[in-house]
Amino acid sequence: MDNWDEIRTAFQVARLGTVSGAADVLGVHHATVIRHIDALEKRLGTKLFQRHARGYTPTEAGQDLLSVAQATDDQFIQLAGRIKGRGESVSGELIVTSIAGIADLLTPVMISFQDKWPEVRVRLLTDMRIFRLDYGEAHVAIRAGVAQEEQDNVVQPLVRLRAGLYAARSYVDRFGHPRSEAEFEGHRFVSADLATNRAPFHRWLRSVVQPEQIVYAATEPAALEQAVVDGAGIGFMLAFRAAENPDLIEILPPREDWDSLLRLVTHVDLHRTRKVQAFVAHLKEAAKDWKLCR
Amino acid sequence: MDNWDEIRTAFQVARLGTVSGAADVLGVHHATVIRHIDALEKRLGTKLFQRHARGYTPTEAGQDLLSVAQATDDQFIQLAGRIKGRGESVSGELIVTSIAGIADLLTPVMISFQDKWPEVRVRLLTDMRIFRLDYGEAHVAIRAGVAQEEQDNVVQPLVRLRAGLYAARSYVDRFGHPRSEAEFEGHRFVSADLATNRAPFHRWLRSVVQPEQIVYAATEPAALEQAVVDGAGIGFMLAFRAAENPDLIEILPPREDWDSLLRLVTHVDLHRTRKVQAFVAHLKEAAKDWKLCR
DNA sequence: GCGGTTCTGTGCAAGAGTGCACGGTAAGCG
DNA sequence: CGCTTACCGTGCACTCTTGCACAGAACCGC
Numbered sequence: 001m002d003n004w005d006e007i008r009t010a011f012q013v014a015r016l017g018t019v020s021g022a023a024d025v026l027g028v029h030h031a032t033v034i035r036h037i038d039a040l041e042k043r044l045g046t047k048l049f050q051r052h053a054r055g056y057t058p059t060e061a062g063q064d065l066l067s068v069a070q071a072t073d074d075q076f077i078q079l080a081g082r083i084k085g086r087g088e089s090v091s092g093e094l095i096v097t098s099i100a101g102i103a104d105l106l107t108p109v110m111i112s113f114q115d116k117w118p119e120v121r122v123r124l125l126t127d128m129r130i131f132r133l134d135y136g137e138a139h140v141a142i143r144a145g146v147a148q149e150e151q152d153n154v155v156q157p158l159v160r161l162r163a164g165l166y167a168a169r170s171y172v173d174r175f176g177h178p179r180s181e182a183e184f185e186g187h188r189f190v191s192a193d194l195a196t197n198r199a200p201f202h203r204w205l206r207s208v209v210q211p212e213q214i215v216y217a218a219t220e221p222a223a224l225e226q227a228v229v230d231g232a233g234i235g236f237m238l239a240f241r242a243a244e245n246p247d248l249i250e251i252l253p254p255r256e257d258w259d260s261l262l263r264l265v266t267h268v269d270l271h272r273t274r275k276v277q278a279f280v281a282h283l284k285e286a287a288k289d290w291k292l293c294r
Numbered sequence: 295m296d297n298w299d300e301i302r303t304a305f306q307v308a309r310l311g312t313v314s315g316a317a318d319v320l321g322v323h324h325a326t327v328i329r330h331i332d333a334l335e336k337r338l339g340t341k342l343f344q345r346h347a348r349g350y351t352p353t354e355a356g357q358d359l360l361s362v363a364q365a366t367d368d369q370f371i372q373l374a375g376r377i378k379g380r381g382e383s384v385s386g387e388l389i390v391t392s393i394a395g396i397a398d399l400l401t402p403v404m405i406s407f408q409d410k411w412p413e414v415r416v417r418l419l420t421d422m423r424i425f426r427l428d429y430g431e432a433h434v435a436i437r438a439g440v441a442q443e444e445q446d447n448v449v450q451p452l453v454r455l456r457a458g459l460y461a462a463r464s465y466v467d468r469f470g471h472p473r474s475e476a477e478f479e480g481h482r483f484v485s486a487d488l489a490t491n492r493a494p495f496h497r498w499l500r501s502v503v504q505p506e507q508i509v510y511a512a513t514e515p516a517a518l519e520q521a522v523v524d525g526a527g528i529g530f531m532l533a534f535r536a537a538e539n540p541d542l543i544e545i546l547p548p549r550e551d552w553d554s555l556l557r558l559v560t561h562v563d564l565h566r567t568r569k570v571q572a573f574v575a576h577l578k579e580a581a582k583d584w585k586l587c588r
Numbered sequence: 589g590c591g592g593t594t595c596t597g598t599g600c601a602a603g604a605g606t607g608c609a610c611g612g613t614a615a616g617c618g
Numbered sequence: 619c620g621c622t623t624a625c626c627g628t629g630c631a632c633t634c635t636t637g638c639a640c641a642g643a644a645c646c647g648c
Contacts, residue, residue: 001371001374004298004299004366018596019596029636030596031598031637045378045381050428051563051597053644054594054596054644055596057430060380065373068369072298075365077295080295080338084339086354086355135346313625322606326605328626347614348625349624
């Protein structure tokens with residue numbers, strides 16, 4: 001049963017009873033309608049209509065087709081309504097992927113978004129691997145590091161994420177407080193593997209200390225921060241998070257090149273949809289209140 | 295939602311995940327598939343697929359379309375099966391229309407036909423007006439009189455229906471027995487209105503007797519025969535029916551030009567179907583046993 | 589009875605849709 | 619790392635579908 005258009009043509013003929021009427025509704029010439037019917041009947045090997053000068057009367061087969069195609073037509077109309085509406089409505093799934101470090105900042109944003117648009121189901125994915133927007137794995141991505149995006153991704157800056165070099169009070173009490181890079185010798189550091197984390201401050205750290213000074217390494221950012229808090233060594237933490245802990249001491253004053261620029265990335269196809277636009281606006285609004293630079 | 299073929303194309307792409315695969319299944323070039331998708335998305339104003347080098351991944355809208363179109367595809371396959379099968383199977387309705395005079399002969403034929411093919415529902419229509427085969431009002435018609443058929447009707451002779459001129463014994467006892475047309479004067483006759491009955495014997499009767507000799511006229515053949523039996527006058531009856539009644543006397547010997555040639559008429563579109571063929575064969579077989587010429 | 593109207597049916601020309609070819613990209617594999 | 623494979627995307631030439639015009643047939647109302 002190939003060529004659904006011919007079924008659609010036959011449907012209108014069966015519904016209206018005349019070739020001319022069907023041609024009007026379908027917006028084609030009546031000759032086209034006749035040819036569609038002829039082709040369909042030839043392929044089915046059965047007459048769908050009794051032809052006479054007053055029009056076309058459906059046979060039993062034609063009546064069967066009529067009822068089936070009527071249901072199909074209804075289904076398609078509803079489908080079109082849903083699809084067109086979906087572009088304009090804020091509903092369905094909204095998948096956001098972000099770097100692990102700010103998942104706790106994002107969570108209240110997503111909860112309030114879901115609260116605002118009850119018909120959406122939100123999902124926040126934080127994984128080491130980069131989710132691919134062009135495979136439809138996520139609607140919105142929050143990424144850091146150098147902008148190395150595929151084409152068809154629309155990128156916009158979100159926030160500047162300040163990082164600072166901290167140590168626990170227990171560490172300073174034991175090993176002292178270096179006042180510049182020159183005094184780093186003999187100190188212990190906490191850092192991520194370069195292979196798994198390309199944050200600018202980690203790159204900087206790797207370049208100014210000896211590899212053997214790094215006494216603790218992990219892939220998970222939360223694990224690294226915990227190591228600093230526990231006094232394992234000097235390491236980078238996000239400034240806003242360090243500020244919450246009075247037990248942490250800032251080792252060096254902040255530098256601009258330690259900052260991470262967070263980017264908001266969406267696929268161009270989804271970027272235009274109202275749902276994504278709504279979330280992007282919501283996120284930007286929330287981000288205004290973030291105190292990320294202390 | 296016009297152009298159902300594009301939906302069908304999108305359906306295959308959503309199902310298979312690649313343009314090439316869909317093109318193979320659909321038997322078209324992959325460029326055509328791409329163009330269908332593009333056109334459909336443009337019309338809907340929404341992306342149905344995420345495009346990437348490994349293929350097309352359906353968006354939410356695409357998945358919605360997939361499930362709807364899958365149901366449609368199933369429906370159409372079933373429909374095609376029914377329609378193709380219907381041409382070959384003996385089922386559904388079978389509508390037969392015939393002249394009123396032989397309805398009692400036809401009834402057992404139709405009952406045995408329904409007995410042979412339990413899936414058919416038979417209907418026998420006997421009405422004064424001529425049912426139009428080309429309007430799909432009946433599958434098979436049994437007609438008499440001059441062959442004045444529309445084109446596209448296939449006509450085959452069925453039986454010769456003998457009619458004779460009879461009177462009741464009570465009539466003969468009272469008015470005598472005319473031995474030829476010459477002795478018709480002063481006799482009473484029973485006949486149909488010429489307007490409603492064009493049977494050859496009625497035409498003949500009208501031509502040989504005076505209008506005022508016709509003392510009883512009716513439109514219903516059964517009423518006319520009853521009038522003859524009751525002695526109202528001399529009139530025509532079907533020979534096989536008169537033979538059943540010993541109280542009837544044949545006034546004149548039978549003449550060939552009184553005979554009606556019954557024709558079996560079907561519309562060319564329906565003539566080829568197995569159901570109609572089965573009934574035509576069944577009817578002809580039954581007609582062999584009819585003793586219509588006494 | 590006879591134009592007027594409303595259908596269907598068909599030859600012919602124009603145009604839209606299709607196939608083909610080639611180019612480009614991404615993923616898998618040894 | 620380079621080769622192979624399997625995709626997608628697009629300009630161009632062509633085929634096939636479509637639209638048009640006209641013919642024909644049936645029915646309706648005056």
